[in-house]
Amino acid sequence: MRISIGAYLGEETGWRDSLRFAVARWRPLTALVLVTLVASLAAMAACILPYFWLSGIWAVAVPVLLVEGAGPVRSLGRSTELVRGRFWPVLGTVLLASLLVSVLQGILVAPVIVLQLTGSSFLLTSILTGIAQLVGSALTLPYVAAVTAVIYFDLRVRKEGYDLELLARGVGVDPPPLDSRDAPPAPIGPVAPSGGWGAPAGHGVPAAPSGGWAPGGRAPGPGPSAPPGGWPPPGGPGAGG
Numbered sequence: 208m209r210i211s212i213g214a215y216l217g218e219e220t221g222w223r224d225s226l227r228f229a230v231a232r233w234r235p236l237t238a239l240v241l242v243t244l245v246a247s248l249a250a251m252a253a254c255i256l257p258y259f260w261l262s263g264i265w266a267v268a269v270p271v272l273l274v275e276g277a278g279p280v281r282s283l284g285r286s287t288e289l290v291r292g293r294f295w296p297v298l299g300t301v302l303l304a305s306l307l308v309s310v311l312q313g314i315l316v317a318p319v320i321v322l323q324l325t326g327s328s329f330l331l332t333s334i335l336t337g338i339a340q341l342v343g344s345a346l347t348l349p350y351v352a353a354v355t356a357v358i359y360f361d362l363r364v365r366k367e368g369y370d371l372e373l374l375a376r377g378v379g380v381d382p383p384p385l386d387s388r389d390a391p392p393a394p395i396g397p398v399a400p401s402g403g404w405g406a407p408a409g410h411g412v413p414a415a416p417s418g419g420w421a422p423g424g425r426a427p428g429p430g431p432s433a434p435p436g437g438w439p440p441p442g443g444p445g446a447g448g
Contacts, residue, residue: 210393239272239279263298264290270359286434289362297358312343 242274243265250257268286277285290297320337363369 235272235279235282238270239268239282242279242283243268259298259302262301265292266290266297266301267355267359267362274359289359289366293362297362298360300354306352308347308351311347312340313396315339315343355365 243261246261246265247258250261264287265283266286267289268282271285271289272279272282275282315337316336319332319339322335323332360369394403
């Protein structure tokens with residue numbers, strides 16, 4: 208399971224790392240397996256349908272425990288939350304994986320059954336049966352772990368955008384919190400100051416000072432400067448008299 212999880216996260220994980228990881232979490236993992244086993248046996252004793260229901264809603268309890276560090280009870284609840292709304296696809300995948308595992312184990316055990324039918328010794332057939340089951344478990348357990356890990360990450364991608372978080376961390380960026388991903392985008396370009404934009408440089412003529420332009424002064428704009436003594440009144444000399 209640890210190797211499958213590391214492969215999805217882009218981490219190089221060997222069997223030693225996987226073994227150390229399993230040893231570090233063996234207590235809650237053992238408790239989870241026992242709770243799941245007891246509940247499954249009780250469901251099978253009551254009716255076959257509850258067994259399939261538990262197989263679906265608790266399908267990703269082990270990845271939750273290993274990846275998120277949750278306890279056994281919390282892992283079962285978290286698995287139920289993730290599977291909600293995707294129960295039938297998850298159950299179908301689990302049943303298909305179980306069917307393939309059963310076929311492979313049947314192929315390995317078939318020669319031992321043939322030996323039993325030919326009258327071979329009970330000790331020999333028992334030893335060969337144990338070897339066949341051991342080889343079958345060694346071949347099928349990684350496959351089951353990989354399928355379970357794929358189901359877990361698929362559910363998180365669909366419901367929580369987990370692939371976006373991984374992409375952000377891969378480029379060295381901390382992903383934003385979930386409640387801020389729907390916020391409107393920031394405006395493009397600078398924001399205008401509170402008093403508005405000023406007049407662009409080189410356009411228009413500034414207002415005259417409070418005392419008017421001085422005689423002979425020139426406004427900082429196009430046009431002639433005032434003659435000495437200022438401009439005459441409108442209408443020429445003597446106008447208005």
